[in-house]
Amino acid sequence: MSTASVEADSTARTAWNPSTWRDRPASQQPLWPDQASLEHVRKILADLPPLVFAGEARQLQDQLGEACAGRAFVLQAGDCAESFDGVTADSIRDKLKVILQMAVVLAFSAGVPTVKIGRIAGQFAKPRSSSTEVVDDVELPSFRGHMVNDISFSEHSRTADAERLVRAYHQSASTLNLLRAFTKGGYADLRQVHVWNQEFIAASPEGQRYEKVAEGIDSALRFMAACGISIDAPELHQVDFYTSHEALVLDYEEALTRQDSITGQWYDCSAHMLWIGERTRQLDGAHVEFMRGIKNPLGCKLGPSASPDDVLGLCETLNPDRVPGRLTLISRMGADKVSETLPPLLAAARDARHPVLWECDPMHGNTYTTAGGRKTRHLEDVVSEIDGYFRAHGEAGTWPGGIHLEITGDDVTECVGGAEAISDDDLERRYETMCDPRLNGAQSLELAFRLAERLSD
Numbered sequence: 116m117s118t119a120s121v122e123a124d125s126t127a128r129t130a131w132n133p134s135t136w137r138d139r140p141a142s143q144q145p146l147w148p149d150q151a152s153l154e155h156v157r158k159i160l161a162d163l164p165p166l167v168f169a170g171e172a173r174q175l176q177d178q179l180g181e182a183c184a185g186r187a188f189v190l191q192a193g194d195c196a197e198s199f200d201g202v203t204a205d206s207i208r209d210k211l212k213v214i215l216q217m218a219v220v221l222a223f224s225a226g227v228p229t230v231k232i233g234r235i236a237g238q239f240a241k242p243r244s245s246s247t248e249v250v251d252d253v254e255l256p257s258f259r260g261h262m263v264n265d266i267s268f269s270e271h272s273r274t275a276d277a278e279r280l281v282r283a284y285h286q287s288a289s290t291l292n293l294l295r296a297f298t299k300g301g302y303a304d305l306r307q308v309h310v311w312n313q314e315f316i317a318a319s320p321e322g323q324r325y326e327k328v329a330e331g332i333d334s335a336l337r338f339m340a341a342c343g344i345s346i347d348a349p350e351l352h353q354v355d356f357y358t359s360h361e362a363l364v365l366d367y368e369e370a371l372t373r374q375d376s377i378t379g380q381w382y383d384c385s386a387h388m389l390w391i392g393e394r395t396r397q398l399d400g401a402h403v404e405f406m407r408g409i410k411n412p413l414g415c416k417l418g419p420s421a422s423p424d425d426v427l428g429l430c431e432t433l434n435p436d437r438v439p440g441r442l443t444l445i446s447r448m449g450a451d452k453v454s455e456t457l458p459p460l461l462a463a464a465r466d467a468r469h470p471v472l473w474e475c476d477p478m479h480g481n482t483y484t485t486a487g488g489r490k491t492r493h494l495e496d497v498v499s500e501i502d503g504y505f506r507a508h509g510e511a512g513t514w515p516g517g518i519h520l521e522i523t524g525d526d527v528t529e530c531v532g533g534a535e536a537i538s539d540d541d542l543e544r545r546y547e548t549m550c551d552p553r554l555n556g557a558q559s560l561e562l563a564f565r566l567a568e569r570l571s572d
């Protein structure tokens with residue numbers, strides 16, 4: 116047995132409850148200056164209703180199990196960091212529209228069922244490479260997401276405020292409420308497929324390509340009806356849409372962890388799926404300890420330093436019963452490293468017969484800063500990492516099960532490239548992200564078409 120397996124075994128044997136993570140080193144936690152306020156907030160959160168139902172998390176896990184077996188593809192997408200400011204029905208709807216459009220392109224062009232998961236309704240906490248930021252010789256705590264502090268550079272804004280955890284809960288609840296209304300109340304009906312094409316996207320080449328797909332769906336529905344096949348099936352009129360975020364601030368996640376009355380198992384009811392970030396995936400760390408005990412489907416990011424032993428340790432600790440769909444490993448290597456760093460990880464899980472669902476995050480390994488000081492990503496680097504990811508899976512005989520993206524429905528200019536050839540200079544026009552650069556609506560749709568081509572190869 117490798118060292119990682121021995122460690123994983125001893126981890127798995129100890130008893131778990133929602134607070135056992137407190138005995139482990141917890142990195143990336145805010146420095147809460149007011150402990151009394153944190154205690155008060157933890158009690159408030161613990162008394163609030165769950166945001167999701169355990170049965171929904173189980174349903175998602177079953178669908179992820181299908182993807183793990185090569186029978187579906189996962190589209191996980193949304194903001195790098197959601198904001199407390201300016202959240203309107205329109206902004207939530209526009210994000211959903213782009214995800215629905217991308218899913219339609221994948222399902223229609225590649226013929227693969229698509230599992231749809233948003234980075235939404237809870238994606239409010241960010242890990243940082245440095246705990247402080249210096250501007251003009253002034254050093255202040257780094258911005259850690261709206262769940263913790265504010266982005267503006269003043270001592271007051273940057274001080275961690277536990278009351279923000281309650282605000283994150285309520286903001287998640289109202290976002291989720293609208294998403295449920297849209298996806299179950301008729302807006303996501305396949306007969307609305309044209310309506311999802313927003314004006315600024317419709318005018319672009321990929322928007323026009325999408326219109327052709329939409330027309331194809333219209334004629335398929337008309338053809339089915341003409342043949343006397345019922346088009347009343349709920350699958351055509353409703354969509355299953357799930358929520359996810361990085362489980363980073365453990366005081367928040369613990370307070371929303373509840374015992375399911377049906378199975379007696381623990382679920383973190385802050386979202387359907389939770390993931391562990393690249394900076395917090397230490398096997399003996401607090402995040403892995405917390406996540407191993409909750410029954411939601413889990414993700415874990417893997418950067419270029421991840422080793423085959425890391426993969427085996429995570430598999431044995433987070434999915435000891437080898438349940439397909441329980442564990443998604445999300446590689447984020449960078450276009451220039453993926454061909455070298457991913458294959459040994461795929462081989463390790465495959466040879467140990469661990470049912471891993473693999474996802475590719477082609478965003479976080481391809482970020483760079485322009486001469487003008489903007490953090491950006493080039494669409495061609497994103498596609499190039501996806502190509503390396505598909506190639507590695509082809510060679511390993513494993514299924515490239517999904518994609519993990521940072522996107523928005525808005526007409527922003529944060530990532531360069533794409534059919535509209537957004538350049539470094541264009542970044543000044545509409546650079547709105549609070550954290551990492553996101554693909555805009557047209558770039559997201561273009562990526563969906565390019566993915567569909569690869570999936571149907």
Ligand code: PEP
Nearest residue numbers: 195392393394416447479
């Ligand atoms: C993220 O997904 O926004 C993120 C911080 O990713 P990673 O943990 O892979 O760096």
Ligand code: CO
Nearest residue numbers: 195521550551
């Ligand atoms: Co990010």
